[in-house]
Amino acid sequence: MPIPFDKTTVTMEKKEFSPIPEGKYFTNITEYNEPKEITTRKGAICDVLKLTLSIDGSKHPDLEGRKIWADVWITKTVNGENPSSSDNIKFYKFLEAINYPLDNEEAEIDGVKTPVLLLPQGAKEIFSEEIEGKPLVVTTFLDNWTDKDGNPRQTAKVKFFEKWEGGSTIDADDDLPF
Amino acid sequence: MPKKATDSIVVNGEMQLAIEKRTTISNTKTPKQMIKKKGDGFDYVEEGYMRAMLDKVYPDWSWLPTPNDSVHFLGSEWVVVSGVLEITEEESGRKRRFFSPGAARVQFKKNQPHTVENVIDIDKNVASANSMGFKRACNRLAHIADDVYRKQVRTDFITEEQEKAYDDLLKTAKDVGMKMTRLAQWRNAKETIYQSNYVDAFNSFYEEVNHLEKQTKKTNKETK
Numbered sequence: 001m002p003i004p005f006d007k008t009t010v011t012m013e014k015k016e017f018s019p020i021p022e023g024k025y026f027t028n029i030t031e032y033n034e035p036k037e038i039t040t041r042k043g044a045i046c047d048v049l050k051l052t053l054s055i056d057g058s059k060h061p062d063l064e065g066r067k068i069w070a071d072v073w074i075t076k077t078v079n080g081e082n083p084s085s086s087d088n089i090k091f092y093k094f095l096e097a098i099n100y101p102l103d104n105e106e107a108e109i110d111g112v113k114t115p116v117l118l119l120p121q122g123a124k125e126i127f128s129e130e131i132e133g134k135p136l137v138v139t140t141f142l143d144n145w146t147d148k149d150g151n152p153r154q155t156a157k158v159k160f161f162e163k164w165e166g167g168s169t170i171d172a173d174d175d176l177p178f
Numbered sequence: 179m180p181k182k183a184t185d186s187i188v189v190n191g192e193m194q195l196a197i198e199k200r201t202t203i204s205n206t207k208t209p210k211q212m213i214k215k216k217g218d219g220f221d222y223v224e225e226g227y228m229r230a231m232l233d234k235v236y237p238d239w240s241w242l243p244t245p246n247d248s249v250h251f252l253g254s255e256w257v258v259v260s261g262v263l264e265i266t267e268e269e270s271g272r273k274r275r276f277f278s279p280g281a282a283r284v285q286f287k288k289n290q291p292h293t294v295e296n297v298i299d300i301d302k303n304v305a306s307a308n309s310m311g312f313k314r315a316c317n318r319l320a321h322i323a324d325d326v327y328r329k330q331v332r333t334d335f336i337t338e339e340q341e342k343a344y345d346d347l348l349k350t351a352k353d354v355g356m357k358m359t360r361l362a363q364w365r366n367a368k369e370t371i372y373q374s375n376y377v378d379a380f381n382s383f384y385e386e387v388n389h390l391e392k393q394t395k396k397t398n399k400e401t402k
Contacts, residue, residue: 103357118359124366125359 020055020066020156024139027053027068028170029098032131035123043079044087047123048072051131053138053158056167068140070158076122088119090161095119097161098134101127135167182384196269203235204321204330213326223323225309228316236320238266241312244277249304254292256281257300259307263315276319280311334373340380344368347383354391 031052038046049072057064072094075087085092095102103118120126139160147153212227232239243249244260251257260279267274282303290296316322317329324330336344348368351361364383371379 101358103359105357118357120359120362125362127358127362127365 019142019154020063020068020140022141022156024137024162025053025063025068026056026059026164026167027136027138028056028167029131029134029136030054030067030170032128037122044075044083045077047074047076049074049123049126049131053136056135068138068156068158070138074120074122092117092119094161097136097163098131099163100130133169133171135164135169137162137164137167182381192270196267196272199235199267199269200321204324206325208323208326212323221326223313223326225313228313228322231322232265232316232320235322236265236267238268240264241315249307251284252281254294255284257284257303257307259304259311261308261311261315263312263319265320274319276315278311278315278318280307280309280314282306282310332372336371336373336376340376341368344371344380344383347380347387351383351387351390354387354394356387356390 029051031050033050033052035047035049038048040046051070051072053068053070055063055066055068072091074091075083077083078087094100104115105118106113107116108114109116138158139162140156141159142154143157145153145155208223208227212223213221214224216222240263242262242264244262248260249257250260258279258281260277262275262277264273264275266272284292284300284303285298286292287296287298317324317327321329348361348365351364356364367379367383
């Protein structure tokens with residue numbers, strides 16, 4: 001069957017890509033990609049969870065289908081030692097925001113017995129099914145950078161994670177990969 | 179609680195032996211000194227290594243030209259050499275073949291028109307194309323350097339029964355209070371379990387759950 005073609009309607013202009021403006025967005029985690037292990041200059045060994053967040057169309061009709069990419073860093077060790085709680089505050093905030101199930105335990109800190117939460121020490125201790133599809137509110141900022149051709153670029157990056165009260169988990173695996 | 183896993187023995191025929199040999203070659207680690215790096219960052223092995231390995235694993239081998247156009251030029255820029263690698267599998271007594279083309283760019287003198295008189299050394303380009311096809315055939319047919327070319331594929335998956343037993347153990351582990359982080363480790367480890375390590379993995383997990391169950395019972399008794 002032939003494809004109708006009208007050359008008078010052809011436009012050679014490229015669609016301008018506009019970054020998602022800074023703001024607060026209701027999203028669902030639609031992809032949880034293979035985490036990467038990274039060693040920082042400060043000697044921290046981290047797993048980086050690569051997440052794709054899809055903006056909810058009912059809350060943001062103009063941005064339906066747009067995606068935000070977020071990295072969640074898990075500091076596993078720092079110079080061979082256990083990380084401090086401050087090293088993983090963002091990771092904790094993320095887990096808290098998605099209601100990730102965490103155990104707690106009593107630990108002795110500076111001679112005092114204190115209840116502590118047990119965070120996963122890296123991606124291998126994480127249940128991916130407790131992440132995929134989960135609702136999440138993110139606050140973004142615009143990150144300015146220069147591409148390899150020297151052009152200035154802007155990308156939306158996540159500053160904060162928050163719980164989406166009343167948000168529902170969606171089936172993140174509805175697309176066939178072929 | 180599910181039962182402990184036990185080993186099972188499978189009886190093989192001649193073809194099974196041949197397949198096992200292919201698997202063994204595929205799982206063989208290529209020595210580091212034989213792995214080179216291309217400009218684009220990809221690893222490769224040299225043709226000499228492929229030939230030496232063929233001599234070792236399938237000594238009755240031939241690299242044959244295809245019936246038509248085994249050397250073909252694409253304009254003046256590319257040369258394509260096509261061949262068929264033939265090997266005899268001693269285990270099954272069968273001959274096996276693999277068709278494989280290889281290509282190389284014709285090199286010309288710098289800043290000169292791409293004409294015959296400006297070709298630097300066509301022999302090297304044809305040899306290079308031939309080598310590409312031959313190496314690919316060695317890898318695809320004989321599984322040599324499967325680790326380098328990322329062609330290692332495991333097919334010894336665990337059975338449905340084994341998977342169910344593992345899942346039941348995960349459930350038991352959760353019921354007896356295994357920490358979420360540890361439980362996730364065992365859950366994620368499932369993706370790396372094949373027939374070859376199933377018994378060891380399952381039994382280690384079983385022992386851990388069993389120990390935890392006893393401990394929980396003891397604690398509960400003491401609390402009462």
